[in-house]
Amino acid sequence: MTVVAPITAFDPTEIERISADMLSPLVRKIDEDRVYAEDVMRAYGAAGAYGTHVGGIDGNTDLSSAILSMARTSEECLSTGFCVWCQDTLAWYIASSDNDFLKAEILPKVVRGEALGGTGMSNPMKAIGEIEPMRLKGERVEGGYKVKGLLPWVSNLVEDGYFGTMFHVDVEGSDTPKRVMAIIHADWDGVRLKLDHEFVAMGGTATCNVQFRDVFVPDNFLLGDPAGSFVQRIRPGFTLLQCGMAAGIIKNCIELMKQVEAPLGHVNQYLEKQPADLEAEYEALVAEVLEMAKTPYDLSDEFYLRVLKARLKGGELAVEAAHWAMLHCGARGYVTHGVAQRRLREAYFVAIVTPATKHLRKLIAELEG
Known part of the structure; x- marks a missing residue:
């Protein structure tokens, strides 16, 4: 039997407001003082951010809104974007299971942000x-x-x-x-x-x-x-959802490059990568991810290979975009409170969080071998 959790209505306008008005002013404190933005996480739940992908294996499940909401969070702060992924993934585990007790008793609390948690995987x-x-x-x-x-x-x-x-x-x-x-x-x-x-x-x-x-x-x-069979069921969604983190930080790094075009464009033009170069790769990645997000329960090896390659591209492009954002911003990005240096530190997390770059390459090699 499939038990569908009561879902808080998804409100993208409210998610935008939370990101811009609640999260953005906290970013420096989160980074420097290691503050956990619990109020923000609970507010996202009230706005429906964690409830768009919990239809289960028998539902019309699409990860797109979850990925895009996570990306919007990650534009501001990857720490909080990662926490959103953790919450989404906890909901994904339960919704993907055959456990009616968890779906009825725990999943609604997770979806609404009343119970917080993550993935110990x-x-x-x-x-x-x-x-x-x-x-x-x-x-x-x-x-x-x-x-x-x-x-x-x-x-x-x-x-x-x-x-x-x-x-x-x-x-x-x-x-x-x-x-x-x-x-x-x-x-x-x-x-x-x-x-x-x-x-x-x-x-x-x-x-x-x-x-x-x-x-x-x-x-x-x-x-x-x-x-074994449950892990096979959840692993495409588990991995694909992480692309929301990558998409958000890549988009923001491109924006940082654009912000310094007026004062530094006359010299930045000699750098190998320009915002338009990264934007083309970013748009191609997002299009591929959102296409796969429509069928997260496709258990074929061919689909999982596509997911792994997109996730690998997301991590590598996040690091590349942050690298070029730092070079475009120059010294103004290298100071203690510079956004570019924070984004560079955060970008490496996308490349090393499980499954890390080397793990992804191992899995890809095994599937292609």
Whole structure:
């Protein structure tokens, strides 16, 4: 049975107002003081930003509005744009599942921004790709699983928040453990959060290391047991949604280049890349992403390969656009409060957040091989 969450009406005008009037004045404080823009995140929920892509596998699901809303946020601040992706992805997990309890009890709160949270899948995705070991281990008990371990870097996470993650469970008679994916409530017994903001950017993202001390995960919070087919279902959308972050920062970097055309155009004309060059690549990328956003549950290898290539292009173009924005702005972008230097620091995050550039290239090589 498909349970559709009550969805707050999507209001793009209100999302624009929140971005320009609430978020923009906070950007320096978010970057320099590592402030988490919780009020902004909840306001986006009230404006319907997190509810446009939760129709589920049986619905007419389109990621376009979610991606464009995230892009608008990321034009101002990538820390908050990333938090929007975390919230969107949490909703994506639940909406894509067959778990009617989570759809009825948790998803509406996530969609409305009443419950905040994210995706604890950085380590599991890398574990699936044989890049690093799985950090969480579960044991079957009556009514669910008992889980222990230390999960690094779960973002957009507050004390009463939720996040999705995965753990290994030993299987009797097999050398290969099974993977189980679940939604975790940060307020459960045995869950401990510790803020981890030692980054050159992205400090205002409520990023935590999460310790599990024999945490009981009940069966009604499971997304996939085993998780293999569920991961295949969610991975195109998981990856495609990240392109909203890339699109927003690329667009803003192009705008920064245009802003200095009057005072510096006479010398910037000798730089190899001009705003029009990057704009053409940006428009082609956005067109490709929005076309794929119409069919996020296409599980073919051909579609996933297109998604991976678009995501790779987004990360690489974000770094390139930020690089050229810095050179066009010159010294005025290199000062402590310069926007260009912040955007350069933020752009590298798009290229290293899971799946990172090297991970994407690995996945592409495997699919093409």
